[in-house]
Amino acid sequence: MILATICCRGGSRGVPNKNIKLLNGEPLIVHTIRQALASNYIDELIISTDSEQIAEIAKAAGAKVPFMRPADLASDTSSKWPVFIHAVEYFEQSIDGEIDLLVDLDVTVPLKTTADIDGAIVAAKNSNSALVTITGYEPERNPYFNMMEVREDGLAQLVKKSDKPIVRRQDAPEVYSLSPAAFVMKRKALYDYAHWSEAPCQIYPMPRERAVDIDSQFDFELVEFLMKKK
Incomplete structure (x- = not known):
């Protein structure tokens, strides 16, 4: 049993009402709902939100909103991990059973595309060691080569040090920038770990051009430009 969640709070600091702001003529949330509904592996899709407006838009797009998220899980400081557990337990009570993947x-x-989502799901299903599969892309910066952190003494040093200086980025260890396009978690991870980063993880690579994460008005305009260009 594979359950998909879309977790959206009402309001946004970077972009006002970001989750339902029109992107290329459709509310932002609708793009992801359609991608999820087209999946070959997702058995059920539910929305976790504290916003009646988001809930109505999601329902109109074909998603289910079986509950409204409690206020204590919908603040600016709320972690998504307990939000996941809340959604899973509510859903499992409704089916009188357990899910395998969230x-x-x-x-x-x-x-992102449905193929990106399904690829991450397949990678999670096929792994015997990873409990969390995360989409990611190859970044333009590498912490072993051209990323520095400022120390307490005001001087800067490479974020990650190697035994020998790395003179070409191509020689640096492989790293990925995480993308929240898809997080695939085995049920066990939710209860054995306090946060996804503590669990055994693997990366499912996706193209950088599909991994743009909207966090500001500039990002919003960039994504809309790319959509129209495509």
Whole structure:
């Protein structure tokens, strides 16, 4: 049983009402709902939100909103981990059973495709060691080569040090920038770990051009430009 969640709070600091702001003529959340509904592996899609407006838009797009998220899980400081557990337990009570995988899809990565989502699900299903599968892309910066942090003494040093200086980025260890396009978690991870980063993780690579994460008005305009260009 594979359950997908889209977790959206009402309001946004970076972009007002970001989750339902029109992107290329459709509310932002609708793009992800359609991608999820087209999946070959997702058995059920539910929305976790504290906003009646988001709930109505989601329902009109074909998603289910079986509950309204409690206020204590909908603040600016709320972690998503207990939000996942709340959604899973509510759903499992309704089916009188347990899920195998939870797939959380972030609406702020609207250029992702259903193939990206399904690829991450397949990678999670096929792994015997990873409990969390995360989409990611190859970044333009590498912490072993051209990323520095400022120390307390005001001087800067490479974020990650290697035994020998790395003179070409191509020689640096492989790293990924995480994208919230899809987080695929085995049920066990939710209860054995306090946060996804503590669990055994693997990366499912996706193209950088589909991994743009909307966090500002500039990002919003960039994504809309890319959609129209496509």
